Amino acid sequence: MNENEIYYAYEMIYDRTDVPETSIECISFDRLYIKDYMASYNEAFYPMRKALDIEPFNWYSEESAVLEKADDTYILIKDGKLIGAVACYGNEIDDLFVKASEQGKGYGRELLLWGMNYIRDKSDEPITLHVAAWNQGALRLYQGEGFIVRNKKKIK
Numbered sequence: 001m002n003e004n005e006i007y008y009a010y011e012m013i014y015d016r017t018d019v020p021e022t023s024i025e026c027i028s029f030d031r032l033y034i035k036d037y038m039a040s041y042n043e044a045f046y047p048m049r050k051a052l053d054i055e056p057f058n059w060y061s062e063e064s065a066v067l068e069k070a071d072d073t074y075i076l077i078k079d080g081k082l083i084g085a086v087a088c089y090g091n092e093i094d095d096l097f098v099k100a101s102e103q104g105k106g107y108g109r110e111l112l113l114w115g116m117n118y119i120r121d122k123s124d125e126p127i128t129l130h131v132a133a134w135n136q137g138a139l140r141l142y143q144g145e146g147f148i149v150r151n152k153k154k155i156k
Contacts, residue, residue, distance in 0.1 A: 006134040007052065007156045012147040014127040019120045020145070022113035026074035026086065033075060034063055036082045036099075044097035048134050052155055069095070074118070076111060083107055086115040093119070093129040096138075108141055116145070 029037075042058040049057045060066055066073075069087060073095065076083040084098035084107050093115045098107045119127050129147065131138050132155065 006132070007154055008133040008152050009155050010131050010133060010139065010149045011151040011153070012129050012131060012142055013150045014116065014145070014147045016146055017120070017124055019116045020113055022110050022117060024076055024107075024110045024114055026076050026111070026114050029070040029073040029075055033077070033082045034066055037075065037085060038063070038066060040082060040099040041085070041095070041097055043100050048132055051134055052132065054155070074114070076107065084111050086111045088115050088118050091119055091123055091125045091127055093127060108138070109145070112141065112145060
């Protein structure tokens, strides 16, 4: 990837009807975890937003902004602690993150699969998501699960 390529975002689709199973179960957003959610979300997305000069670098500063999206946000809790989250807006997966201390344990893939299964239970339409080219790890994960790039858009 050349230097300018990092300033692109990919729209990806998954158009298969079958979705691999997941071993996790997410719950609807719970206000009990709002502070941890905000801090973990900001921590997960800060490096990308900073590298791409997308302000604000820390997206969530107000609880009300989280609560606006709470109905579509699902969290993974293990032993009473937030591990990560995924949002499902219709057929779109968004805001998928794993807390920094829990990364590298397969939770990202499991959250992706959970979101895909959640959407697939409601619709056979293609599942979509967006990913910055900068985030090569996420891009590889999504491609590995069968997502293909449908469109490419310059961020800056």
